[in-house]
Amino acid sequence: MFDHVGFRVRDLAASRRFYDAVASAIGLSTIDNSPTSFLLGKSASEPIPFLWIGTDQPSFWSGGHVTSASPLHLAFSVDNHAKVNAFHKAALENGGIDNGMPGPRGPAEMGYYGAYVLDPDGNNIEAGCRN
Template identity: 55%
Template sequence: MLDHTGIVVSDLAKARLFYDAIADTLGLATKSNSPESFLFGRSAEEPIPYLWIGTTRPSYWAEGSRAGLNQMHIAFVAPSKEAVDAFHSAAIAAGGRDNGAPGPREGAGDYYGAFVLDPDGNNIEACVRGAAAG
């Protein structure tokens, strides 16, 4: 189970614009955390799991690491195919780059997803499984 994860970005304002745009499509929200970071998750009432997004260099980074150097992949659960479509559209409109248009994925069973690259090249996905993917 996911408790939290985090990504380092090079431009917090661009990242905030991107994640604000996709939040509503997935039933999520952004919340300021500090001048150098914000959180992406469900709500203040349900704070975990969350994604920390910020510009601060983590203490655990290996020498030479930087934002976007090692692409991260994060998949968010979407409630429907329509939400996946809306996620993809919102992400592109907010500066993301297409990395896999909405649709079923071969060999994945009842699965419908979309992939975008955020402003730092992290692979962000929204997907729905099961009957809702049909």
């Protein structure tokens, strides 16, 4: 559905450490992009779709944009409970803050299992699976 999505962060090193860890835990990769940004996707050989994360303000964003003025919610789809658990553990060990321990979410008929963390900029980042 998406080709790419992007958002700005305040501290690139802290964000890179956090996203390196959670990407690895759920079978994704972070990819060098520029001195002020990186990409998160399947791999360097299969980079699209990707998530752009950086400190620069792209030229097409309005001048009034403020980093994390309105925290975002981003959910990664994974294929099993173990990856949800690994995501949560890796996030907490790399600057994330617990925002919902791994477990069933929503109505039982949805069969959704997820975990929530806040990244270094306060964005709610989730990993979940449906089974």
